[in-house]
Amino acid sequence: MHTYLKSLLEQRQQANLYRTRLTHDSPQTPNLVIDGQTYLSFCSNDYLGLANHPALLQQGKYGVGSGASHLVTGHTQAHHALEKELAAYTKRESALLFSTGYMANLGVITTLVKRHDAIFLDKLNHASLVDGALLSRAQIHRYPHNDMQALAHLLANSKAQHKLIITDGIFSMDGDIADLANIVQLAKTYQAWVMVDDAHGLGVIGKTGRGSLEMYDLGEDDVPVLMGTLGKAFGVFGAFVAGSQLLIEALIQSARSYIYTTALPPVLAEAVRTSLIVAEKETWRRQHLHELIAYFRTAAAKRQIPLMESFTPIQPIILGETEKALAVNRALYERGIIVTAIRPPTVPQGTARLRITLSALHQQAQIDRLVESLVEVL
Known part of the structure; x- marks a missing residue:
């Protein structure tokens, strides 16, 4: 069994499909503490920002x-x-x-x-x-x-x-x-x-x-x-x-x-x-969330960031190959921003992507920081 499982994991590593877990030491908010450093997160499904209410x-x-x-x-x-x-x-x-x-x-x-x-x-x-x-x-x-x-x-x-x-x-x-x-x-x-x-x-x-x-x-x-x-x-x-x-x-x-x-x-x-x-x-949460979605999409369009047709908190950017999605993910992480790279088999081959998700707790200034970082790394 040991030999078999080792070969399975090696195959995933060689295909750039190996997954790792980020361990944070903070409540679920847009700001996560990892190894003593604060990162701005855009990959939680806590859309209304209620996880730490x-x-x-x-x-x-x-x-x-x-x-x-x-x-x-x-x-x-x-x-x-x-x-x-x-x-x-x-x-x-x-x-x-x-x-x-x-x-x-x-x-x-x-x-x-x-x-x-x-x-x-x-x-x-x-x-x-x-x-x-x-x-x-x-x-x-x-x-x-x-x-x-x-x-x-x-x-x-x-x-x-x-x-x-x-x-x-x-x-x-x-x-x-x-x-x-x-x-x-x-x-x-x-x-x-x-x-x-x-x-x-x-x-x-x-x-x-x-x-x-x-x-x-x-x-x-x-x-x-x-x-x-x-x-x-x-x-x-x-x-x-x-x-x-x-x-x-x-x-x-x-x-x-x-x-x-x-x-x-x-x-x-x-x-x-x-x-x-x-x-x-607190209806302001949903209202603010949709305002942020519109704000992000407008800012991304001005900077020619290629978004998919989505008007929900899920805002993917298709990058194609797994290697590119991982490279952009790493570059954003080095700038203190967490955006998950989604790869096959979660998505079809050739459609690896960044999956940006927005929360009611995000602020426009944080969106601006994300957009500027995306322009730099893309």
Whole structure:
């Protein structure tokens, strides 16, 4: 085994795909302390800047550990109240907490579809959605990114009894938004179900921050299955699925990634409850975030920095080859700025990139510093 694992790691190093972890000694804010030096970070998903909010740090009524799975003795009143509040937040009948978005996606997909059913996935969907589809053993059809004509063709030619269309709301590496209006229309035409992973949309886009479904004015009848995470815009940890009471009850009874794992720590459930209140009350966070996105895009255009078409906090710069992405990443780091270099297999070959993410805690002066540094290193 030692020889085999060593060869795997050597292959990744030779292909410039070896990943390393940055260990910081500070709360999650735009300024991170690494080995005693402060760096300006543009790669956190803490979009609303709530990860270190004082109100979220005061929750501890139920202790730290939940002690058991939800179906044994791990389900506290904190969990129960949060599920009700998440259902109300998403304007759905019910919601169910999962430990992570990955586990939520695995649990939902394997509950909804089986071997003789069919799943239709956008090519750029998150890895957890692909893995959930593989675990379900259903027929898998992948359509080119946001290509509605291709999706229609696949749906029209499917003979499966149950058809499930799955898409990200906001695509995590490109920052663009799914064509949900047309997806829903195709689902109705071909009697398919729709599931949206809105991990990067909830709290960020839509008139009141309710995500990509609110942006398109879509409800539970249009998109029966909504998955959201609690560790991005809401600044804590965990995930949930929202939908009908019938859907949630089916997941409680059948979703293996829910049944056979320890419940989310109740202290985190309480923190998320506070986060929902803060996110809804302090609307300036979302407003400031979108002002920063527009400011960055305008500044980048003036300096001819080639951005992708994204109006979300995710602002990628395609550099092509892995070596170039790593070189620019290192050059920025030497200037005290952290921007992650995203490489295959996370993104397709030839599309290695910088993935810049913006937070409500960033300031225009920090954006200016980033832009000037990008001009220098690009």
